[in-house]
Amino acid sequence: xxxxxxxxxxxxxxxxxxxxxxxxxxxxxxxxxxxxxxxxxxxxxxxxxxxxxxxxxxxxxxxxxxxxxxxxxxxxxxxxxxxxxxxxxxxxxxxxxxxxxxxxxxxxxxxx
Amino acid sequence: xxxxxxxxxxxxxxxxxxxxxxxxxxxxxxxxxxxxxxxxxxxxxxxxxxxxxxxxxxxxxxxxxxxxxxxxxxxxxxxxxxxxxxxxxxxxxxxxxxxxxxxxxxxxxxxxxx
Numbered sequence: 001x002x003x004x005x006x007x008x009x010x011x012x013x014x015x016x017x018x019x020x021x022x023x024x025x026x027x028x029x030x031x032x033x034x035x036x037x038x039x040x041x042x043x044x045x046x047x048x049x050x051x052x053x054x055x056x057x058x059x060x061x062x063x064x065x066x067x068x069x070x071x072x073x074x075x076x077x078x079x080x081x082x083x084x085x086x087x088x089x090x091x092x093x094x095x096x097x098x099x100x101x102x103x104x105x106x107x108x109x110x111x112x
Numbered sequence: 113x114x115x116x117x118x119x120x121x122x123x124x125x126x127x128x129x130x131x132x133x134x135x136x137x138x139x140x141x142x143x144x145x146x147x148x149x150x151x152x153x154x155x156x157x158x159x160x161x162x163x164x165x166x167x168x169x170x171x172x173x174x175x176x177x178x179x180x181x182x183x184x185x186x187x188x189x190x191x192x193x194x195x196x197x198x199x200x201x202x203x204x205x206x207x208x209x210x211x212x213x214x215x216x217x218x219x220x221x222x223x224x225x226x
Contacts, residue, residue, distance in 0.1 A: 006155075033213060041150075041199050041219040048213055058213070090155050094214075100146050100205070101214060103155035 003027070006091050006104035013081055013111055021076045021107045023091035032074040033101065036060060037088040049074055081111045114139045118202045118217035125192055125224050133187040133220050135176075135202035143204040145169075145178055145185040146214070150199040159187075159200070192224045 004025040013019055025032065034047040045058030049068040063085070064078050074093075078085055088108050092101040119134040137143065144163045148156040160169030165180035174189045185202060202217040 031211075041221065043201070043216045043219075045213055050211060092156075100144075100148075100158045100161055100203075101156075103148075103157070105153075105155045 004091065004093055004102050004104045006089075006107050008107060009105060010108050011110070013109075015082055015111055017081050017111075019078050019081055019109070021078075021089055021091075021109070023074045023076070023104060024072050025074075025093040025102070026072065027093060027095075027102065028071065029093035029095055029102075030071065031094045032068070033092045033094070034058075034064075034066060034074070034076050035090040035092065036062070037090055037106070043090070047076065081109075083111045085109060086111050114143070114204060114206055114215045116202050116204055116215055116217035118200075118220050121199075121219075121221040123220060123222045125222070127194055127224055127226050128191045129224075131187070131189040131192045131196075131222070133200055133202075133222070135185045135187065135217060137183050137185065137202075137204050139183075139204055139206050141206040143206045145176070146203040146205070147174070147176055147185070147187050148201040148203060148216075150201065150219075152198070156201060192222070194224045194226055197222055197224045 007022045030051045032049045035043045044060035046062040047066040049055045090106045091104040094101040115138045146161045147159040149159045150156045160171040162169040162178035168177045176187045199219045201219045203214045
């Protein structure tokens, strides 16, 4: 079944640690996205990719980085986590303009 | 730039009440319009969409009509259930190539009480 997967679902880590949030999709979509969702629910686009070796920064400045070496995989890395990074991170993939996105279940990150 | 404005929540309704969540948009081109729903602890799910003026999207008893003259895409349901409690996001996308990200509203939290 075509789907999009995020791991881990929950993560609690200490300040200064390096972490990678995983996102994989089996739908063959070229376009993938990372959103940060604040406690007030609003979604902020932090990174996106239109294909292999393509990455762009989104509307919200983020200290994270992404890579797109394979179509199906779009991991997000924080080199040095801080409490301000505590949030929910949502990954999505999409096809053509009218098809919308498919979202993963999210990773809830807590930095202590 | 392109933007979506939706009514602020939270919205609290009794079971079987009528629901309307207002959504208006500003777009430089001719957008496709979407409603997404986010249940507690989950990611967003596409609820319905419409791609041209006067189209009506519908799913699970929810409906929304693409109104170009009023630049609106209001979400409605005739009789809500407790299981409809969630956050609802209105969104738009301009162009057919998919090379522009979706633009989301800020979300409206709905609570339905028995």
